[in-house]
Amino acid sequence: MNEQIVNPIILSFKVAALATIFAFLVGTFMGKWMSRRSFPGKNIVETFFLLPIVLPPSVVGFLLMIVFGRNSIIGKGIEWLFHQPVMFTATACVIASTVVAFPLMYQSVKTGFESIDLRIEEASRVDGANEWQTFRFISFPLAKKAILSGIVLSFTRALGEFGATLMFAGNIPGKTQTIPTAIYVAMDTGNMTLAWTLVLIMILISLLLLTTVQTISREK
Structure with a gap:
């Protein structure tokens, strides 16, 4: 198969998989922690967490360039x-x-964690389980459906990321060119065959992933 098709697909899946792992680890920890706590400014913190959903991708890319750029402390480090x-x-x-x-x-x-009856977790602690055991054997299994849905949705979103990636990572074939940026370049250069091929692949993948989310949601 053409490298112009294979390379962006492979890179996109690798990037989406890693991004989903990181989002899962941090999102699960923060989701569990925030689900049972109330403190001044909680709404502000949650708004900050959810901000990338509503911000234009170019704004996200710009902020990433500022935070991780060569002139920033993080970038220099x-x-x-x-x-x-x-x-x-x-x-x-x-x-x-x-x-x-x-x-x-x-x-x-x-x-998912908020939907768990607090009394079930308290009963686990009363029976002698520590916080990790309560989370592992009670909270996590009961929230499994929501967690699986989050994983699939996160993977789908990461796979389709375009604007922030283009600004922050560029569009270097074989290095940073993902499916969305490859489609953009194909359109810009008039290579409609490549563009349509990648578009159809993305549609099929998205349909499969969304069907998976719906299946998970319907499971009892």
């Missing part, structure tokens, strides 16, 4: 540690995709 800047690398693709996927994971997980 990364460049000193790894001897190269993070911008215009596959790592930048993962960061951008993680940022936009995290809100979906967080919101789904938080909703």
Whole structure:
């Protein structure tokens, strides 16, 4: 198969998989923590978590450039540690995709944990289970459906990320070119055969993933 098709697909799946793992780890921790706590400013914190959903992708990309750019403290630290800047690398693709996927994971997980009867978790603690055991054997299994939905939605969102990735990671074939950016370039250069091929692949993948979410939601 043409490398112009294969390479963006492989990179997109790798980036989406890594972004989903990071979104799952952070989103599950924060979703569980926020689901049972009330404190001044909680709404502000949650608004910040969900902000990437409503912000234009170009704004997200711009902010990532500011935070991880070569003139920032974080950017300088990364460049000193790894001897190269993070911008215009596959790592930048993962960061951008993680940022936009995290809100979906967080919101789904938080909703799942909030739906658990608090008395069930309290009964576990009364029976001698510690917080980790309660989470592992009670909370996590009961919220499994919401967590699985969050994972699929996060993967789908990461796979389709375009604007922030284009600004922060660029569009380097074989290095940072994902399916969405490859479609953009194909359209821009008039290669409609390549564009249509990638578009149809994305539609099929999206349909499959959305069907998976609906199946999970219908399960008892």
